[in-house]
Amino acid sequence: MSRARLVLARALPQRATEPSEGGRAGRALRALGKGALTHKGLTIGFVVILLILLAGFFAPLPHDPIQPNPESTLQSPDGEFWFGTDRFGFDVFSRVFASARLDLPIALAGTLLSIAVGIPLGLAASNKSRWSERIMRGLDMFQSFPLLVLAFAIVALTGNTLQNIIFAIALVNVPRFIRLVRSEALVLRESRFIEAATAIGASRTRVMLRHVMPNTMGIVLAQASLAAAHAIIVIAGLSFLGIGITPPDASWGVMIRVGSQNIATGQWWVSFFPGAMVFVTIVAFNMVADGVTRLIGRAED
Amino acid sequence: MRYRTGAIAKRLLFIPVAVFIVITLAFGLVNLTPGDPALVIAGDLASDEHVAEIRAELGTDKPLPQRYAAYVRELFTERSLGTSFFTKRPIWDEITQRFPDTLELVVLGLLGAVLYGSLLGTLSSYFRRRWPDTLSRTSVTITQSIPDFFMGLLLIYVIFYIIGWAPAPVGRIGLLDRPPDRVTGAVILDTLIARDWGLLKTAFHHAMLPVVTLALFYSSHFAKTSRAVLSRALNSDQVEFARACGLSELRVVGYAFREARTPVVTYIGILFAALFGGAAIVETVFAWGGLGQWAIDAMLKLDVPAIQGFILVVGLLTLLVYLLLDLIVVALDPRVSYE
Numbered sequence: 001m002s003r004a005r006l007v008l009a010r011a012l013p014q015r016a017t018e019p020s021e022g023g024r025a026g027r028a029l030r031a032l033g034k035g036a037l038t039h040k041g042l043t044i045g046f047v048v049i050l051l052i053l054l055a056g057f058f059a060p061l062p063h064d065p066i067q068p069n070p071e072s073t074l075q076s077p078d079g080e081f082w083f084g085t086d087r088f089g090f091d092v093f094s095r096v097f098a099s100a101r102l103d104l105p106i107a108l109a110g111t112l113l114s115i116a117v118g119i120p121l122g123l124a125a126s127n128k129s130r131w132s133e134r135i136m137r138g139l140d141m142f143q144s145f146p147l148l149v150l151a152f153a154i155v156a157l158t159g160n161t162l163q164n165i166i167f168a169i170a171l172v173n174v175p176r177f178i179r180l181v182r183s184e185a186l187v188l189r190e191s192r193f194i195e196a197a198t199a200i201g202a203s204r205t206r207v208m209l210r211h212v213m214p215n216t217m218g219i220v221l222a223q224a225s226l227a228a229a230h231a232i233i234v235i236a237g238l239s240f241l242g243i244g245i246t247p248p249d250a251s252w253g254v255m256i257r258v259g260s261q262n263i264a265t266g267q268w269w270v271s272f273f274p275g276a277m278v279f280v281t282i283v284a285f286n287m288v289a290d291g292v293t294r295l296i297g298r299a300e301d
Numbered sequence: 302m303r304y305r306t307g308a309i310a311k312r313l314l315f316i317p318v319a320v321f322i323v324i325t326l327a328f329g330l331v332n333l334t335p336g337d338p339a340l341v342i343a344g345d346l347a348s349d350e351h352v353a354e355i356r357a358e359l360g361t362d363k364p365l366p367q368r369y370a371a372y373v374r375e376l377f378t379e380r381s382l383g384t385s386f387f388t389k390r391p392i393w394d395e396i397t398q399r400f401p402d403t404l405e406l407v408v409l410g411l412l413g414a415v416l417y418g419s420l421l422g423t424l425s426s427y428f429r430r431r432w433p434d435t436l437s438r439t440s441v442t443i444t445q446s447i448p449d450f451f452m453g454l455l456l457i458y459v460i461f462y463i464i465g466w467a468p469a470p471v472g473r474i475g476l477l478d479r480p481p482d483r484v485t486g487a488v489i490l491d492t493l494i495a496r497d498w499g500l501l502k503t504a505f506h507h508a509m510l511p512v513v514t515l516a517l518f519y520s521s522h523f524a525k526t527s528r529a530v531l532s533r534a535l536n537s538d539q540v541e542f543a544r545a546c547g548l549s550e551l552r553v554v555g556y557a558f559r560e561a562r563t564p565v566v567t568y569i570g571i572l573f574a575a576l577f578g579g580a581a582i583v584e585t586v587f588a589w590g591g592l593g594q595w596a597i598d599a600m601l602k603l604d605v606p607a608i609q610g611f612i613l614v615v616g617l618l619t620l621l622v623y624l625l626l627d628l629i630v631v632a633l634d635p636r637v638s639y640e
Contacts, residue, residue, distance in 0.1 A: 141319060141322050144319070144323075144574075144616070144619050144620055144623055145323070145326065145612075145616050145619065146574070146575055146577065146578040146579065146615050146616070146619060148575070148578060148579055149578030149579070149581065149596070149611075149612070149615060150330070150612065152578075152581075152597070152600060153330060153600060153608050153611075153612055154330070156600035156601070156603065156608065157330065157331065157338055157341070157600075157603070157605070157608065159341055229446075233448045236448055236450075236451075237448065237450065237582055240448075240450050240582065241581075241582060241585060241597050241600075241601070242601055243597075243600055243601065256450070256451055256454065259454075260450075260454055260586065263454050263457055263458050263462070264457055264458075264461060264462060264469055264470060265462070266458075266462050268458050268462075271451070271454050272455075272458075275447070275448070275451035275454070275455070278447075278448060278451065279446050279447050279451075282446040282448075283442070283446045286442070286446065
């Protein structure tokens with residue numbers, strides 16, 4: 001624990017001096033890589049996500065994931081179809097893995113977009129100005145809306161293109177990053193090294209960007225992992241309802257939707273395997289979040 | 302006291318502004334989002350005249366300020382949310398007809414979530430770092446990582462198909478049962494009023510799986526909060542004093558739990574508001590026929606006025622719930638005040 005903390009503490013410097021070489025982001029990533037080796041949960045979670053992603057793109061699939069075989073519909077798992085087939089004759093095994101091509105990149109892109117919007121707004125809201133008050137009031141109003149339903153409505157009304165789904169996911173997740181970055185920045189700005197930076201004449205923008213922001217990265221990364229897990233649920237929900245990704249494209253939500261019509265008659269495998277995959281992915285993201293939280297010494301227990 | 306009254310008055314004064322913003326957002330959802338709903342409704346093969354017709358019916362052919370003025374005027378003078386694009390029925394009737402069903406599901410589901418979550422959290426903090434703690438935290442990790450709709454399907458498979466304890470997921474009551482006379486619109490309440498005990502049993506039977514689904518998925522919030530608060534409370538001086546006085550352990554935990562009252566009530570409020578729309582997926586899985594399922598149908602059919610009306614109503618409901626929540630929290634916890 002202490003060693004990992006030290007590693008990250010070095011990577012996310014709490015000093016007013018400038019880094020001598022290399023970007024801070026690069027060093028932070030390298031330190032995380034090192035820290036991951038000392039944290040089982042973080043490593044397992046990260047590897048699982050990476051494997052699912054890689055398998056989605058590169059694994060040789062036994063059947064074409066978007067070409068149904070009408071002669072073999074609703075077959076239970078056997079030697080030929082490892083996870084069975086659905087009522088259209090799609091191979092569940094191939095589709096479960098092919099789904100990672102859409103679901104994971106969309107979740108990650110949506111999360112990245114919400115971070116990209118959330119960090120500047122959060123930093124701006126941490127300044128003592130008229131704007132910070134306005135941003136927070138606006139956020140209060142925005143969050144009093146049922147965001148999940150709003151996201152569903154937006155995708156339904158604007159059409160289910162990839163950009164719209166990513167936008168909807170970013171919308172749902174932006175508030176948590178604004179709040180997180182703001183509360184972190186409010187604490188950080190009271191610390192000595194910020195005082196020192198201001199004392200040597202650094203401008204407010206420079207203090208924000210070079211001293212405050214890099215120090216929020218650890219906790220933002222932990223939150224990002226939780227946001228990605230939530231994004232996976234939102235995408236699956238959207239596709240399950242028929243609003244998001246639509247067949248024949250492979251997506252875990254679409255597959256669960258197709259299988260939901262057969263589950264009450266006992267054909268469990270059509271929904272079960274994609275659902276299990278969603279579960280594994282979410283648990284993996286949660287493990288990464290937990291690991292990062294411990295790594296930066298912010299775990300409560 | 303005067304200080305708090307002032308804060309509450311300030312909170313109340315904010316309401317008209319908030320209502321106005323919700324109305325504007327509901328309007329903007331249809332009118333400011335990129336893309337033309339008329340084009341999506343008409344489909345790819347529609348002629349230009351047909352698209353123009355749909356635009357005229359939706360009102361999106363007029364300039365923006367004029368549309369906004371018409372929207373607000375209709376809301377306030379006629380108290381109308383417009384009519385459904387497909388059924389031609391007033392949106393308000395559609396919503397009030399389905400609202401009681403969703404309310405019943407949300408109340409029962411939250412009740413289950415609070416009871417189950419608090420129980421887990423209490424066990425967890427009382428037996429901290431021993432096996433009940435590990436067990437309860439593992440189960441919380443699992444239930445919060447299974448999307449609610451998938452959990453619903455799993456329950457249908459195991460409890461309906463394999464064990465046979467629950468009825469088929471066909472809605473509030475069996476397909477052949479005669480619904481109770483409509484008094485409140487909520488099926489369980491109506492069977493109670495009609496004193497139809499057989500039907501009440503059926504209704505509870507049908508409500509079992511959706512309620513358990515919601516309860517399991519949302520219990521994690523309560524389990525985590527009550528564990529965090531109770532762990533602190535159980536180590537506090539007043540608990541030590543209560544123990545020294547020789548009170549039973551059950552009593553001591555009961556006193557300590559009072560500490561978790563405010564966060565638990567806060568979560569109840571937030572989830573209550575979120576679930577009016579958030580239960581939509583679970584409603585769809587169990588063919589519950591409530592507000593959420595209707596809204597999802599409207600979204601799939603692109604019934605623009607219905608979607609708009611739903612967002613507006615749910616937004617206003619959320620505002621109301623948050624207002625009540627603030628008042629209740631102030632009443633519960635004298636340490637809380639505004640600014």
